[in-house]
Amino acid sequence: MEYGFPLGLLPKGAIGYSLNKDNDEFTVYFQGVCSFDIEAYMLKLYNLKGVTVKILLLWLNIVKVYRQGNDFYFSVGITSTDFDIENFLESPQCGCSFDCKPLPLNSDVSVSSI
Structure with missing residues (x-):
């Protein structure tokens, strides 16, 4: 990935990203809310504005x-x-973070994007 960041910094489900080199603002684009767990933290990406992390009972930017x-x-x-x-x-x-289950082939499961 560009800018020295590894590919795993962006979750699957991101549809694009940009970096404004003038103010170091990094923007990731989604089609809605994306949340997942990493280690003991739950992260939520939303509204193309920011990343929040849940620490104890609080969501912090x-x-x-x-x-x-x-x-x-x-x-x-x-x-x-x-x-x-x-x-x-x-x-x-x-x-589903890293615990995603593959969908069975030829099943009656419908999938919609977030």
């Missing part, structure tokens, strides 16, 4: 993401946490 060496830092303003780049080698999928 992630205000900054940056890479330093092999670590990615996610800041919510008052605190931040880091994850090794190895956590982003595979993309989570909207709605």
Whole structure:
């Protein structure tokens, strides 16, 4: 992926992204809400405006993401946490993260996008 970010930073379900180099604003485009779990955190991407993370009972906006060496830092303003780049080698999928079950072939299951 461009800009030094790994492919797994974007979940499956994203339909595009852009980076404004003038203000470092990173925008990801979806057809609705995308939520998934990573480790002990539940993330929700919505309204083409931001990423929120649920910590305990509160939803907080992630205000900054940056890479330093092999670590990615996610800041919510008052605190931040880091994850090794190895956590982003595979993309989570909207709605089911890494635990998605493949649909059986020739079944009567209908699928709609989020």
